[in-house]
Amino acid sequence: MDIVLWLQAVILGLVQGITEFLPISSTAHLILFSDLLGWKSVWHKTALDAMQFGSVIAVFRYFWQDIRQILQGAAQAWQERDWQREEWKLLVG
Numbered sequence: 001m002d003i004v005l006w007l008q009a010v011i012l013g014l015v016q017g018i019t020e021f022l023p024i025s026s027t028a029h030l031i032l033f034s035d036l037l038g039w040k041s042v043w044h045k046t047a048l049d050a051m052q053f054g055s056v057i058a059v060f061r062y063f064w065q066d067i068r069q070i071l072q073g074a075a076q077a078w079q080e081r082d083w084q085r086e087e088w089k090l091l092v093g
Helices: 003-019 026-037 044-062 064-080 086-092
Strands: none
Touching (some): 003 026, 026 044, 044 064, 064 086
């Protein structure tokens, strides 16, 4: 990968990271930013998809303990038929 593509990827990755948790589309930010700077290329769609997937992985990694606790609690609620359990309500709710 040449330096220009690498720099584009780094800059777009920063845009993705900064805008991911705003209540507006981070994908739209990536597309808008790319279009404004004229950064259309063959790898453009694939790169944007990879950045979105990376964000999903990062969120799962960050919240993994919480996700695991909810899943385990919901499984226990299912076994005990305890539909009022907090983890069950979070999972199905």
